[in-house]
Amino acid sequence: MNLPPSPVSLQRPGRLWLLALLFCAEVLALAVAYQFFAVIECHATDLNGVCRFLRSLVARAVVMFAAFGLLLWARPLALSAFRRSVEGQGAALVWRLLHVLGVLLLISPLAFAPGGNIGAVFDLAVWPLLLGSVLAAVGGLFWLAPPQAWARLLVQDHFAPVITLALAAVLPDLADMALPLWDWQGLTRLTFDAVHLFLGLFASDIRVDAPGYIIGFPQFSVHIARQCSGVEGVALVTGFTVLYAFIFRDTVRFPHFWLVVLPLAIMLSWLLNVVRVGGLILIGQYVSPDLAVNGFHSYAGWVFFTLLALAIVWGVQTVPWLHRARMSGPTTAGRLTEDPLAGALLPFAIFMGVSLLTHALFPHPELGYPLRAMALGLAIWAFRGFYRQFEWRVDPLAVALGGLVGLGWLWFDQADARAGMDLARALGGLSGWMLAIWIVTRLIGTVLLVPLVEEMFFRGYLLARLDGPAPWQRLLAVAVSSAAFAALHGRWLAAGVAGIIFALVMLRRGRVADAVIAHIAANLVVAAWAFATSDFARI
Template sequence: MSAGAGVAARSCGRGLRVARLRGGVRWTVPAVIVAAEYLGLSLLVDLPMAGPAMTLVRPLRMLGPVLFGAAAAGWLIARGESRGGTGAAPLPPLPAWRPWPTLALQAGAYAVTAATAVALLRPGAPPPSPAAMAVFIACAAATGLLALRAAAPLGWLLAALARRWLAPLVALSVGLLAWRAASAAEGLWGALTAVTLHAAGALASAAGAEIQVDPARSVIRASGVRIEIAPICSGVDGIGLVVLFQAVWIALARERIRWERALVLLPLGAAAALAGNVLRVAALTLLAAAGRPDLAFGGFHSKLGWAFFIAIALGSVAIAERSRWLARPADAEGSAAAGVPPGAGAYAAPFVAMLATALVTSMLAGDGLDRLYGLRVAAGAGVLLAVRRRLPVAVLAPALLPIAAGLAVGAAWVALAGGDGTAVSEGLARMGPAERAAWISARVAGACLLVPVVEELAFRGFLLPWLVSPGFRDVPPRAWSWPAALGSSLAFGAIHSQWLLGAAAGLAFAGVRRWRGRLGDAVLAHAVANAAIAAAVLGAGRWGLWGG
């Protein structure tokens, strides 16, 4: 190579690095601004726990894990695609970046949002009305859209979404899984209460605060202030979120890392999330002991956990990306494309439709009974019909093993699962005969006919073979690896309130699929299990089995 060619190559390389840096800054600046504004609002106020506006407040509480999980997954998927390329449609060219006018408007919108939040949600304020909360939500949504507009025009974003809809779809599915994982992780709070409270109390005492710890009531008392840690604001859901985020990164990066070693991130991430929760509880205890209960209970108690989650999840992945111990040797890197394969959309879309609809309808279930369950069935069935031509032809050939496995899973679920079914039974009692019959019919049809197909497509049709090899459609039907089976089963368990039983059921369905290499066998086993559960609900009044 001549000297001139070398200079030109170096110049081209510097130009490429500068372009990538500018592109990263373009998206990072709005993201950092939104995160800072979110945390600022969190320290000022907190959402009410009761009142006439709970129909709107409940969705806001549930959307947090979904949006954080989806954003984190989207970032990981984008990194994977930029590293390996997936053959996806090219994005439209971005216009020149001129963010300052939009950012000025965004700052003004945030000021209005913050002022509205303080007026409505300050300590001692009367419970906000639904109309007032709707105004606050509209202001917050406008603030977020303006931040997004600062990175790129909305028209460009819509065009990019139309060309690369798969990545947002998968990111949304991970966000929904994060929501369910967070809900499942809240069940661990009872087991971790004593450890967390004693550790937080010890830290607060070491800092000079006079406190009393009452683990029986999950309470810390400081300067006459009673601090009760409830599951909804315990921060323990950060364990589920951090582990899920790290698992997604391991799955996406497994062709260029030693994924067996990377599994050590999962227990380390869980431990870091638990430690972060201890620090959070200790910090709010110190604030209360210092005579600032308004700040401690304003938003600090429920939102600082998200800051720890962001720092732990992003920090652990950033460190792992640069770890030589985790990296594969250059000559051993896989040649498969990074990111999510295009064919995954058809497998995931019906599941995402049902889970997203469940998120919306459960927000409106004020009495503990989702009266709009039929919408889940309609959404999943509609999307399934729309993508059916992109899916393999199902083969349902009844056999003893799938039926026996399904009966075993159903029996285990009936014996070990199911909470208090009072909310469901009382909600049904308030319905008229026609509405009650329609709800039960939709529940049975969804559980026994649609859910087995939708969930098996997502978890045993796509996720399991994709974890075996990135080119999941080329994987032999009976291909198997224990990490793939366990990973897909744990993800399956995360969408169930009884996550451990769900993971065990997922492993059983994975084994059934491997038996003859037929996804239809897993669908049959799943349907039989759900039918056994439905029989226990309708025959023995075990309504708690339908509580989720």
């Protein structure tokens, strides 16, 4: 079997959450793909408004996922009824196919855009992007639960989900609308002075150009414009605070909440923005200007403000003074680490999340590979009981086919020489023991950890879920799982062929462990070549 069976009490209660986790992983993968492998300058296209809307869909999806999770937490009875209504009802194949087709359409512009420049072909790319967004959303919605279950949930909860998701969806627009507030000279000056005071805690040679709002050091300084004011974070935190008040309106004490929590949330958002800007300047001065501009400036603010919003929501929920009555959340049967779907999905989601984090925190994202390996190792260790249920016997044919995949990967490699030089320069800046740690974790992660996590997701979950008794269903399952595998690796032909081979290896005996072993053999060949030639850009 591809995934070991588990009792219904363990698997059914987690189905909705695990599918939501899959959708979050897809959104994260799309964000990474379009952030690091594509170039889109909306102002240079003829459809600036449509382009900006499409670029905002990832942020909207993330906020809507979080808001819906908050809603389900606040309505345990409605959630319980929703689960009971869909228990035992598998999603119709048409919805799964629509969702997968939509995701593939969203990825497709990366395949035909020259050099990843989506803007150059945006008139053509806009159609698969728009159609893919609709199909992925509709298919995912009804994959999660049939239309009848959604209708009952909306009526039973007085259409609160629609209002909640609508409010969450417009948060990016509220952030744009709030941008003119940062043109108010008094507020801008207050932020500038606060950054100056923060930097004064760590250094004395601060360069200040008050009329131009430029602050920093002789070697690195920034202009505090409204684009880097952190208004998106303030809008996010404020929006989540208001959403919390709306969702928990039956238990929250509103005079206390509006007079204390909302002003505190806005103040904390502003203070966090001051720390963010000051931290960016300190990193640019003492660590790396590239890390400050290209990494920290772009991503860390989003991460920090999201964590702040969640921390405020958690803090409010734990203070009895802010509630008329305490509310207990729903209980779950069984441990998450015992759920086979979680074992297939959660480590992959962690892998994608930590990959994004390394792009945010390191001047060259590959320098953060030890962090990725550690996160993967912890995830695999947490689900070790699940992985032990598989039959881990070495199949000579799987090893042979995996070795051929590795040789083909090397033979058809057309890696950018500049990318290899950039990585070599980044590694050259490490000390001897740090370089040794990086090499060891890179080899362990590439050869052992990544094959296990990727195969459990692409073959153990995606291929197994789409597979069926009809030949066309099997063919579709192989094609879709291989195309998704290719999209993740950025080499459509080589990775697509590798995905097909790994799928056939699994289907030969119905054992995902065979696909894992073949993947390990392939990566071992590539890693051995990379280690022998010191060309780690190949893995």
